[in-house]
Amino acid sequence: MKLSTEDLLDVGCGAAFLGTGGGGDPYIGRMLATSAINAFGMPEIIEPEDLDDDAFVCTVAMLGAPTVLIEKAACGDDVDLVISRMEKYTGRKIDAILPVEIGGVNSMLPIMAAARSGLPLVNADGMGRAFPEIQMVSFNIHGVSCTPAVIADDHLNSFVIETATAKRAEDLVRVASIEMGCSVIMSSYAMSGAEVKRTAVPGTMTLALEIGRAIARGRSSGTPVEELVNYLRSTEYYNQCKVLFEGKVSDLRRETRQGFAIGYCQLTAMDGSGREMEVTFRNEHLVAKEGGQLRAIVPDLICMVDNETAEPVPVEALKYGQRLTILGVSAPPILRSEKALAVVGPASFGLDETFVPVEQL
Amino acid sequence: MRIGVDVGGTNTDAVLMDGERVLAWCKSPTTLNVSDGIVGAIRHVLDQSGVAVSNIQCVMIGTTHFTNAFVERNHLLDVGILRVALPASRGIPPLTDWPESLLSEIGDHRHLVRGGYQFDGRLNSALDEQAVAQAARDFKAKGLQTVAITSVFSPVNGDMEQRAAEIVAEEMGDVAITLSHTIGRVGLPERENATVMNASLAALSSRVVNSFRSALQQLDITAPFFISQNDGTLMSAEVVEKYPVLTFASGPTNSMRGAAYLSGQKNALVGDIGGTTTDIGVLNSGFPRESSVAVDIGGVRTNFRMPDVLALGLGGGSLVVETEDGVRIGPRSVGYRLTDKARIFGGDTLTASDIAVAAGYADFGNRELINDLPAELVSAAVDEIHRLVADGVDRMKVSAEPIPLILVGGGSVLINRDIPGVSEVIIPEFAGVANAIGASIAQVSGEYDNMVSYEEVAREDAIAQAREEAEARAVQAGAEAGSIEVLDIEETPLSYGPAGAVRLRVKVAGALQQVAASGS
Known part of the structure; x- marks a missing residue:
């Protein structure tokens, strides 16, 4: 696959959609990637099967609250630092950068990292969407160790951790990230080429x-939401796709707590029927309910787009009075297995509901 | 009685309103010094109606002057850009993504210094006062007159921007300073962009606001005057002088609100055809549809709330050119020089206005002067004009269902046929001065902006209270109590403060009492 800087606009839009409300504003990521590409050139993008089985690959990502990223993003040296410390700590030369989540800003950060380091970027990730916590990836679900992990902030404070489980790494890094200003750079899930082929999406x-x-095409033909839905239905992962609701933001509560953007958004139908949908989020949208009735639940994707332009609207850009369409979209099958649901299912987010695929709701 | 004025790039329009009634109106060319055009237009409506100056209670001015200046890169100052954020934020330097043509206008004077806050109000870095002073000395040495200061997380705490401004003022003496926390919300690149835009307009804004003042003085009008802002509410001249960017979207807002008012339609498309462009927007329940996409102005991304408008390069002054592929209309335009350049006014340039007159459905200028135009050219150009509008309508439409299209603006005379996808084309009376009418019905707002604790007062109660206070302020400022609606509710949690601390901002707006009262 080849990318141009113009493609970054479409990648950013698609990544914002797959961010399911979270994942951080890809505009910020695009600016970071563009600045890096302007200085260092466009990185090469390779497919997982292009990797030698014994190649050494690691992820580079931004971790924090999306509400913070739009104000304070990576500075560049922090990205270089996590890569060089990872190489030093493992004693191995890194062969390629692997995105950990395609949704949101972390679609772009690996492009920035690859551009700055001159390493190729792998066309894959660990979820095909965005998740708020670092154990919530297919790599972990299928036995790749999250640590050693390197964390750095923009003041170039850094540390390496090793933990028994990925969840433990999440707990420790989250506390540190808050102390470091809620926006840090992290390199983790160092793995072999064979492991990438086995565990990545x-x-x-x-x-x-x-x-x-698809969204851009839809805008020029005048039916962006339909075009988006049609495209999703043609894909291997996102083919179960439903319009859950159309309405106007009538209440919104959002705060940065425990290192996350937490809250809910209530929409009221514009047809005067009084129907309401409530979507709760923790960085990403978790549950969509209409009048108390479950309509979609994590790990399936709950995506908010503008009614008329299909522009994905992240949590931090939600505003009172906005008119939105809510889509429920199937997660990649690798996230819907019993094994996966133990890590990325409703219970992992402290929800009482059990997972029901969106196509059955 | 009140006067609404619209100062556009091409025309300056004035309307004299008594409640809902239009007593007199006037359309006149915008003058180079702005003030003459305003004096002329207002004098005209006063003379026409015989109303004495002493009966004027209020003057409302809408202007696209600042937007035009920025988009056309006119009268922009070189800006000293100071970002208070290091070591954070280096990954996205100031002016990333700005078009070349703008960079050459505002120069490349950037300093990043240590300072700023974290999301929760803790320190990012202590303010490097020496570096700020050094940056200011560099700006001064370069002869800059305006500075934009943006600190990381200033919407949470604006103190460091204030302190930096003090130092800059001390070093530079007479300098215009724009602080980002007074303009934008969280989102550093967009807030900084808006701050730099505002700073670049510093000289123009005081010049233009002064022309407004002197125009009213010349006319002996002592009634208060206001300028309409992006969200359709009014602000004082002093505020506009400091924050010209707050008028950036007032043009489309005024024309759409004016169109709704004149036509009585609540759900419709609005096409505002001016001298150079046609702006197409959508009215939903009487309010302009807001853009959800970050709004680009002159190629720069901002996070203002603005009406969603599609601009087409079609207006009364659009050039009509015959090419091998047929007739092309616009986007180039003779603009405000229509009355010198257009054929019907004795000029040598064929414009869209000439075509409308030649086709026989518009009547102004001198028809004799275009007798020589071949009938095929006129008919092809008429087709092209309607095709351009139909295309724009199609791109902005919400659904396949036909809805009315309200045409306003001086260029509405260009259209005389049905447009596909439109149930009816409505050109209301006074369509030519819809913007000025929109300005004259601009709303009065009231705002509540305070720290509250949701631990002490339940959130619902706190918001209800804030709303009440904002409403009281709007009423005090002259709003009719029954017409007040909430424009915006914004909560910024401050987790560093006492538990549950939130900065709560509620903005409400309603119709001016004298506007609402006479309507009942």
């Missing part, structure tokens, strides 16, 4: 690009 950079292109 392949082709997700392409999917983000194509979702962005």
Whole structure:
């Protein structure tokens, strides 16, 4: 796959959609990637099967609250620092950068990292969407160790951790990240090429690009939401796709707590029927309910887009009075297995509901 | 009685309103010094109606002057850009993504210094006062007159921007300073962009606001005057002088609100055809549809709340050119020089206005002067004009269902046929001065902006209280109590403060009492 700087617009739009309300504003990521590409050139993008089985690959991502990222993003040296410390700590030369989540800003941060380091970027990720916590990835679900992990802030304070479980790494890093200003750079899930092929969700950079292109196509033909839904239905992962609700933001509560953007958004139908939908989020949208009735639940994707332009609207950009369409979209099958649901299912977010696929609701 | 004025790039319009009634109106060319055009237009409506100056209670001015200046890169100052954030934020330097043509206007004078806050109000870095002073000395040495200061997380705490401004003022003496926390919300690149835009307009804004003042003085009008802002509410001249960016979207807001008012339609498309462009927007329940996409102004991304408007390069002054592929209309335009340049006014340039007159459905200028135009050219150009509008309508439409299209603006005379996808084309009376009418019905707002604790007062109660206070302030400022609606509710949690501390901002707006009263 080849990308141009113009493609970054479509990738960013698709990534914002797959961010399911969270994942951080890809505009910020695009600016970071563009600045890096202007200085260092566009990185090469390779497919997972292009990797040698014994190649050494690591992820680079931004971790924090989306409400903070739009104000204070990576500075560049922090990205270089996590890569060099990872190499030093493991004693191995890194061969490629792997995105950890395609949704949101972390679709772009690996492009920035790859551009700055001159390493190729792998067309894959660990979820095909965005999740708020670092154990919530297919790599962890299928036995790749999260640590050693390197964390750095923009003051270039850094540390390496090793933990028994990925969840433990999440707990420790989250506390540190709050202390470090709620926006840090992290390199983790160092793994072999063989492990990438076994555990990653392949082709997700392409999917983000194509979702962005579908929305752009829809805008010129005048039916962006339909075009988006049609494209999603043609994909391998997102083919179960439903319009859950159309309405106007009538209440919104959002705060930065425990290192996350937490809250809910209530929408009221514009047809005068008085129907209401409530969507709760923790960085990403978790549950969508209409009149108390479950309509979609994590790990399926709950995505808010503008009624008329299909522009994905992240949690931090929600505003009172906005008119939105809510889509429920199937997660990649790798996230819907019993094994996966133990890590990324409703219970992992402290929810009482059990997972029901969106197509059965 | 009140006067609404619209100062556009091409025309300056004035309307004299008594409640809902239009007593007199006037459309006149915008003058180079702005003030003459305003004096002329207001004098005209006063003379026409015989109303004495002493009966004027209020003057409302809408202007696209600042937007035009920024988009056309006119009268922009070189800006000293000071970002108070290091070591944070280096990944996205100031002016990333700005178009080349703008960079050459505002220069490349950037300093990043240590300072700013974290999301929760803790320190990012202590303010490097020496570096601020050094940056200010550099700006001064370069002869800059305006500075934009943006500190990381200033919407949470604006103190460091204030302190930096003190130092800059001390070093530079007479300098215009824009602080980002007074303009934008959280989102550093967009807030900084808006701050730099505002700073670049510093000289123009005081010049233009002064022309407004002197125009009213010349006319002996002592009634208060206001300028309409993006959200359709009014602000004082002093505020506009400091924050010209707050008028950036007032043009489309005024024309759409004016169109709704004149036509009585609540759900419709609005096409505002001016001298150079046609702005197409959507009215939903009487209010302009807001853009959800970050709004680009002159190629720069901002996070203002603005009406969603599609601008087409079609207006009364659009150039009509015959090419191998047929007739092309616009986007180039003779603009405000229509009355010198257009054929019907004795000029040598064929414009869209000439076509409308030649086709026989508009009547102004001198028809004799275009007798020589071939009938095929006129008919092809008429087709092209309607095709351009139909295309724009199609791109802005919400659904396949036909809805009315309200045409306003001086260029509405260009249209005389049905447009596909539109149930009816409505050109209301006074369509030519809809913007000025929109300004004259601008709303009065009231705002509540305070720290509250949701631990002490339940959130619902706190918001209800804030709303009540904002409403009281709007009423005090002249709003009709029954017409007040909530424009915006914004909560910024401050987790560093006492538990549950939130900065709560509620903005409400309603119709001016004299506007609402006479309507009943």
